[in-house]
Amino acid sequence: MEYEEYLTQAMTTMAEAVERQLRDLLPVPKGPEGRLVEAMRYSMFAGGKRLRPFLVVTSADLFGVDKKYSLRVAAAIECVHCYSLIHDDLPAMDDDDKRRGQSTCHKKYDEATAILAGDALMTLAFEILADPATHPDALVRSSLIRALAGASGVHGMVGGQMIDLASENEELDMGEITRLQQLKTGALICFSVEAGGILGKASEHMRHLLHGYARDLGLAFQIADDLLDYGGDPEEVGKATGKDAGRGKATFVSLMGPERARRQADILADQAIEHLREFGDKAILLKGLARFVVDRRK
Amino acid sequence: MEYEEYLTQAMTTMAEAVERQLRDLLPVPKGPEGRLVEAMRYSMFAGGKRLRPFLVVTSADLFGVDKKYSLRVAAAIECVHCYSLIHDDLPAMDDDDKRRGQSTCHKKYDEATAILAGDALMTLAFEILADPATHPDALVRSSLIRALAGASGVHGMVGGQMIDLASENEELDMGEITRLQQLKTGALICFSVEAGGILGKASEHMRHLLHGYARDLGLAFQIADDLLDYGGDPEEVGKATGKDAGRGKATFVSLMGPERARRQADILADQAIEHLREFGDKAILLKGLARFVVDRRK
Numbered sequence: 078m079e080y081e082e083y084l085t086q087a088m089t090t091m092a093e094a095v096e097r098q099l100r101d102l103l104p105v106p107k108g109p110e111g112r113l114v115e116a117m118r119y120s121m122f123a124g125g126k127r128l129r130p131f132l133v134v135t136s137a138d139l140f141g142v143d144k145k146y147s148l149r150v151a152a153a154i155e156c157v158h159c160y161s162l163i164h165d166d167l168p169a170m171d172d173d174d175k176r177r178g179q180s181t182c183h184k185k186y187d188e189a190t191a192i193l194a195g196d197a198l199m200t201l202a203f204e205i206l207a208d209p210a211t212h213p214d215a216l217v218r219s220s221l222i223r224a225l226a227g228a229s230g231v232h233g234m235v236g237g238q239m240i241d242l243a244s245e246n247e248e249l250d251m252g253e254i255t256r257l258q259q260l261k262t263g264a265l266i267c268f269s270v271e272a273g274g275i276l277g278k279a280s281e282h283m284r285h286l287l288h289g290y291a292r293d294l295g296l297a298f299q300i301a302d303d304l305l306d307y308g309g310d311p312e313e314v315g316k317a318t319g320k321d322a323g324r325g326k327a328t329f330v331s332l333m334g335p336e337r338a339r340r341q342a343d344i345l346a347d348q349a350i351e352h353l354r355e356f357g358d359k360a361i362l363l364k365g366l367a368r369f370v371v372d373r374r375k
Numbered sequence: 376m377e378y379e380e381y382l383t384q385a386m387t388t389m390a391e392a393v394e395r396q397l398r399d400l401l402p403v404p405k406g407p408e409g410r411l412v413e414a415m416r417y418s419m420f421a422g423g424k425r426l427r428p429f430l431v432v433t434s435a436d437l438f439g440v441d442k443k444y445s446l447r448v449a450a451a452i453e454c455v456h457c458y459s460l461i462h463d464d465l466p467a468m469d470d471d472d473k474r475r476g477q478s479t480c481h482k483k484y485d486e487a488t489a490i491l492a493g494d495a496l497m498t499l500a501f502e503i504l505a506d507p508a509t510h511p512d513a514l515v516r517s518s519l520i521r522a523l524a525g526a527s528g529v530h531g532m533v534g535g536q537m538i539d540l541a542s543e544n545e546e547l548d549m550g551e552i553t554r555l556q557q558l559k560t561g562a563l564i565c566f567s568v569e570a571g572g573i574l575g576k577a578s579e580h581m582r583h584l585l586h587g588y589a590r591d592l593g594l595a596f597q598i599a600d601d602l603l604d605y606g607g608d609p610e611e612v613g614k615a616t617g618k619d620a621g622r623g624k625a626t627f628v629s630l631m632g633p634e635r636a637r638r639q640a641d642i643l644a645d646q647a648i649e650h651l652r653e654f655g656d657k658a659i660l661l662k663g664l665a666r667f668v669v670d671r672r673k
Contacts, residue, residue: 106530110558113534190540193462203523206520215517230495
């Protein structure tokens with residue numbers, strides 16, 4: 078219990094720090110384009126766990142990286158995450174009206190503004206990473222950008238979203254769902270952890286361990302998400318639940334049933350923690366997070 | 376006349392080279408995400424003058440940059456240009472059914488696929504630039520990325536698009552229209568020329584000259600575009616004309632009238648050419664291009 082409080086506290090502190098960073102990076106300009114930045118800020122500061130930023134900063138901490146660097150990378154990744162949510166919520170995509178208990182970006186503004194806000198957030202992510210303020214070593218910056226682009230494009234997040242759309246009325250099997258999720262949500266989670274290793278110029282071996290952790294964590298996270306959609310309280314979750322079943326969408330829960338899915342998420346969390354054994358107590362937050370993502374109720 | 380043929384030939388050769396490059400960079404993957412890449416390729420290989428790639432390669436040539444580098448940068452910028460067209464054509468934006476004489480991406484596929492294809496093309500642009508194959512010096516790669524992101528985001532292309540949407544029923548004056556166009560189309564044209572300077576590690580002075588050229592060229596290009604919309608033949612232009620007037624949109628032509636706009640475009644082309652005087656005959660293609668953009672009929 079004491080430990081859980083420690084993690085929650087660390088997550089809150091980190092979320093606040095990354096939000097300060099993001100506010101600095103998103104000043105509202107004068108002129109008609111100000112509305113665009115307002116829409117970006119509206120979606121960006123709608124709450125959220127800031128899980129990916131937490132992963133960046135916490136994994137960078139393993140290697141003693143200055144937070145002035147890792148917080149900027151954390152902000153960049155949150156821009157990508159936020160852009161993906163704005164575009165996913167669009168009428169042509171998932172057509173969602175609510176996100177984190179408030180109107181989605183296209184509902185609050187309009188579709189055109191939401192499309193552009195997403196585009197601009199993605200662009201901002203790369204602009205942040207390419208800025209020398211993010212790391213003095215250009216090779217580090219370039220490696221971060223390459224890894225982020227790889228994780229977000231056709232062979233990552235956007236590809237996963239395409240598979241998701243294409244398979245709305247298809248019966249996916251476990252292998253296919255796992256692949257879909259590894260692209261759609263897993264790739265960006267993996268990058269978040271990988272970014273810490275890039276910033277810290279970690280050894281191949283260390284990066285390998287981090288990657289194993291991130292892979293299991295990402296899958297555990299997704300199964301927990303499916304469980305929340307299946308059985309969560311919409312008030313607490315902050316968005317409509319039961320959507321997947323309503324759309325006849327195959328999920329880990331629809332394929333395995335809730336009990337097996339729950340067990341599977343627990344096993345994955347244990348595995349994730351096991352990958353970090355070598356890091357000992359230094360990795361206590363990352364280990365705690367693995368438990369947190371499967372136990373969370375929103 | 377002989378000279379014009381030389382330029383046209385060079386543009387065709389360069390367009391073919393950059394298209395080969397793009398085909399290599401866009402292999403269609405197996406699985407349901409293949410549709411996404413098909414949509415990207417559909418829009419990417421719909422023709423087009425490849426003006427921005429031509430600017431990259433030709434300005435890089437001034438500094439003797441190996442084409443294996445400049446062609447990759449050219450491909451990246453064409454990805455950004457193409458993504459912006461796909462998103463601009465969406466029903467929530469300009470709602471265009473035709474582009475370069477064929478159905479727009481969302482008409483040929485669907486809106487969701489078009490949104491994702493745009494997203495994936497933008498991501499690909501940064502992935503290309505961050506790849507060591509684009510330039511062995513990470514500082515060059517990082518500078519290219521920073522400049523491209525700056526030119527494409529809130530303070531560039533996307534910001535310009537936002538202003539354009541926000542001012543559909545506003546009376547813009549010359550200053551406002553100039554600013555809109557400098558963001559919406561000018562920024563990416565400036566980056567294309569700037570990229571040659573970055574790749575060639577050009578001196579501050581050289582970059583300054585190139586920037587002056589690109590600024591005038593961009594504006595001349597936009598006025599010529601407005602003139603085509605005003606008086607062009609839809610068959611020849613490859614898309615509907617008279618759209619701006621139909622929407623009551625202020626353009627350079629609506630503010631200045633076609634004769635003054637034509638003269639202004641000519642003056643800007645002359646100015647653009649003048650900026651490159653120091654480069655002498657080495658800049659013959661860039662100079663010719665300035666004439667070409669104002670004289671083109673599509």
